[in-house]
Amino acid sequence: MSDTGPLRELPLRHMHEEAGARFAPFAGWSMPVSYSLGVMKEHLHTREQAGLFDISHMRLIRISGPDAATLVARASPLEAESQAIGASKYTFLLNEDAGIIDDLIVTRLAADRFMVVANASRAAIDEAQLRCLASGLNVQIEPLDRVFLALQGPQAAEVMKDSGIETHGLTFMHGLETGDGWFLTRSGYTGEDGFEIALPASDAETLAGKLLADERVEWIGLAARDSLRLEAGLCLYGNDLDEQTDPASAGLVWAIPKPLRGGGGYAGAEKLAEIISAGPRKKRVGLQPEGRQPVRDGATLTDPNGKAIGRVTSGGFGPSVGHPVAMGYVPPDLAEPGTAVQADVRGKPVAMKIVKLPFITKRSKG
Amino acid sequence: MSAVSKTYYTEDHEWIRVENGVATVGITEYAQEQLGDLVFVELPEPGATVSKGDAIVVVESVKVASDVYAPADGDIKSVNDALSSEPGLVNSSAEKDGWLWTMALSDESQLEGLMDKSAYQTTVDQG
Numbered sequence: 145m146s147d148t149g150p151l152r153e154l155p156l157r158h159m160h161e162e163a164g165a166r167f168a169p170f171a172g173w174s175m176p177v178s179y180s181l182g183v184m185k186e187h188l189h190t191r192e193q194a195g196l197f198d199i200s201h202m203r204l205i206r207i208s209g210p211d212a213a214t215l216v217a218r219a220s221p222l223e224a225e226s227q228a229i230g231a232s233k234y235t236f237l238l239n240e241d242a243g244i245i246d247d248l249i250v251t252r253l254a255a256d257r258f259m260v261v262a263n264a265s266r267a268a269i270d271e272a273q274l275r276c277l278a279s280g281l282n283v284q285i286e287p288l289d290r291v292f293l294a295l296q297g298p299q300a301a302e303v304m305k306d307s308g309i310e311t312h313g314l315t316f317m318h319g320l321e322t323g324d325g326w327f328l329t330r331s332g333y334t335g336e337d338g339f340e341i342a343l344p345a346s347d348a349e350t351l352a353g354k355l356l357a358d359e360r361v362e363w364i365g366l367a368a369r370d371s372l373r374l375e376a377g378l379c380l381y382g383n384d385l386d387e388q389t390d391p392a393s394a395g396l397v398w399a400i401p402k403p404l405r406g407g408g409g410y411a412g413a414e415k416l417a418e419i420i421s422a423g424p425r426k427k428r429v430g431l432q433p434e435g436r437q438p439v440r441d442g443a444t445l446t447d448p449n450g451k452a453i454g455r456v457t458s459g460g461f462g463p464s465v466g467h468p469v470a471m472g473y474v475p476p477d478l479a480e481p482g483t484a485v486q487a488d489v490r491g492k493p494v495a496m497k498i499v500k501l502p503f504i505t506k507r508s509k510g
Numbered sequence: 511m512s513a514v515s516k517t518y519y520t521e522d523h524e525w526i527r528v529e530n531g532v533a534t535v536g537i538t539e540y541a542q543e544q545l546g547d548l549v550f551v552e553l554p555e556p557g558a559t560v561s562k563g564d565a566i567v568v569v570e571s572v573k574v575a576s577d578v579y580a581p582a583d584g585d586i587k588s589v590n591d592a593l594s595s596e597p598g599l600v601n602s603s604a605e606k607d608g609w610l611w612t613m614a615l616s617d618e619s620q621l622e623g624l625m626d627k628s629a630y631q632t633t634v635d636q637g
Contacts, residue, residue: 166544183572184547367546367573436594437550438570461549461572468549490552490568 154200155291155345159352163363170366171264173201178365186368187463190334191504194297195364196355203267204288204327204342205260205274211281212256218277220250221391221400221410227252232317232329234399236391237273238412242419243387244394246270247379251319251329259319259327261340263381277411290325291348296338296372298507299360304339307354311339316508333369335376335506374469375462376508377430377501383441384428384457384471390416393424393473395501427479430501431456431470433487433494438468443487445472445496453478456487465503474498518581518621519630525605526581526621533621534612537569537578540634542604545571548597553589554611560586562620567610569600582620584613 151174154160160167164180176198178186189195207215216224220235227233229252237245246266251259262270267287274285295303304311311328312320316337319329325344332338343351355361370380379385379394390412391397397405397420404410407417433439443456459470474485483498515529523541527534542548552568560566565577566586589611593599600608615621625633 177573178546182546187572371572436597437552438575440575461570463572 152201154198156198156200156348156352159349160198160363165363165365168366171201173264175201176363176365177367179363181362183365183367183371184463186362186364187371189362190297190336190364190368190372191464192297193360193362194295194299194303194338194358195334195368196352196361197294197296197364197369198291199294199340199369200290200292201264202292203262203264203270204290204292205262205267205271206253206257206286206288207260207274207283208257208286209281209283210256211278211283212258215274215278215281215283215285216250216258218410219274220248221404221408221413221416222250223401223404224250224252224258229254230318230320232319232331234317236396236399237270238391238410238416239387240412240415242390242392242412242416244381244385244389244391245273245387247381247385247396249329249331251327253319253321259321265382273411288342289345290327290342291345292340292342293348293352293355294332294338294340295355295361296332296334296336296364298337300336300338303355303358303360307358309351309354314339332508333376333378334372335378335502335504335508336372337507371460371463374458374460374471375464375503376506377471377503379428379471380458389473390419390424392416392419393426393428395428423476425475426454426473427476428457428471428473429479430481430499430503431459431472431485431487431496432499432503433468433470433496435494436468437489437494439470439487439489439494439496443472443489445474446486446488446493447478448484448486450486450493453485462503469503470496471501517627518624519627520579520581520624521633522579524578524581526624528615528618528621531615531618532587532612533582533584533615534609535566535578535581536609537600537604538630538634539604542601542608545569545574545576547572548600551593551597551600551610553591553593554586556586556588558586560584560613569597578610580613581624582613582618583616585616587612587614
């Protein structure tokens with residue numbers, strides 16, 4: 145990721161402009177941050193009806209060939225050989241210290257084919273890691289150039305149906321290749337039911353137009369995507385996850401099949417098994433400020449005596465819950481819900497308490 | 511407003527309305543549009559002495575916190591308490607009911623050189 149080079153433009157930029165989008169740089173792309181509805185209404189609209197997100201900055205990487213499953217099993221703590229065709233798994237790439245290089249969704253497309261969805265800011269590093277682990281294997285690693293759209297919200301499935309888009313009976317955390325260059329999954333990053341659709345740019349405008357013709361659908365920008373995922377307790381790479389943070393600290397051991405928690409053939413397995421066995425030294429927690437003031441990422445957390453204990457990694461306002469919400473890391477003995485802590489906001493202490501995640505009741509099932 | 515009031519605009523997208531040496535300060539319609547829905551406004555203590563350029567107020571939208579600066583030296587006289595329960599007033603009425611604070615100016619001449627409404631509008635239109 146480069147902060148200095150020219151920004152990449154989305155293929156559907158003109159559609160966003162017509163919808164009154166405000167753009168800002170994100171991970172090397174000029175991305176729609178919000179539209180004329182505004183963040184608050186966009187967020188609420190997604191929870192009530194259906195929101196359409198352009199997430200074409202996310203990177204799809206296809207792994208194919210006789211050794212595709214072997215490569216996935218080397219790269220991530222997944223039982224790739226036995227992963228059902230059509231199943232999508234939330235997983236990671238780990239470094240040798242079990243630090244998270246990236247968090248991913250890996251879908252098995254066929255016996256010899258997997259699709260990886262990677263974060264924009266980490267895609268180049270992910271690809272290099274995959275190529276390094278592929279040494280000696282018979283696999284192709286192909287980054288794909290696609291428009292990537294997400295339709296999220298309780299009405300998403302009905303909208304797909306009424307728009308005549310076949311969803312092949314997909315249930316949450318399943319996906320498939322549906323046509324010439326199309327990849328469809330039932331998944332998302334909002335805590336709602338929904339779909340993610342990758343397709344060639346030449347087909348994208350027609351699809352987006354079809355979805356937007358439904359009055360239940362509005363464009364939703366990155367700002368609401370962030371508040372939606374935060375309310376749902378989902379991690380943002382670069383904020384809540386990084387190479388100094390392991391899956392046990394991040395509370396993501398649920399994503400690792402039990403037989404692989406004590407070790408395995410994937411990168412970082414040995415160190416991760418040690419950490420799981422000894423217990424992590426920090427834990428990701430939900431945090432709720434006592435008042436109305438948002439506490440944002442980077443704020444230092446202290447105990448009631450002012451001793452530094454951790455840091456807020458994501459924070460803002462939760463439009464659906466109607467109060468500020470945050471996540472951060474604290475020592476395990478202070479991670480119990482109900483524990484009182486303080487955050488330093490511009491030199492002033494703000495009272496917070498540890499709360500259970502997520503902040504909302506998730507409607508996504510998976 | 512009385513005939514003696516005058517409104518100035520800053521490059522930081524604040525408006526300052528001055529009457530009898532007392533300035534009322536807020537953010538412009540353009541600024542509230544850029545920020546989006548406000549969820550919190552951190553206001554100063556009345557009585558505080560401030561200098562031109564000090565960050566006096568923090569306005570927080572869903573996504574970001576932004577500073578609002580003192581346009582001149584002076585003493586804070588009052589703050590808009592309605593904003594603690596209804597920060598959205600800044601969105602719905604940025605240049606009227608959504609005012610932020612009033613201050614007694616030490617030296618009104620510090621405001622000379624700020625823009626009037628039409629000059630400000632020109633800078634906004636030019637992006």
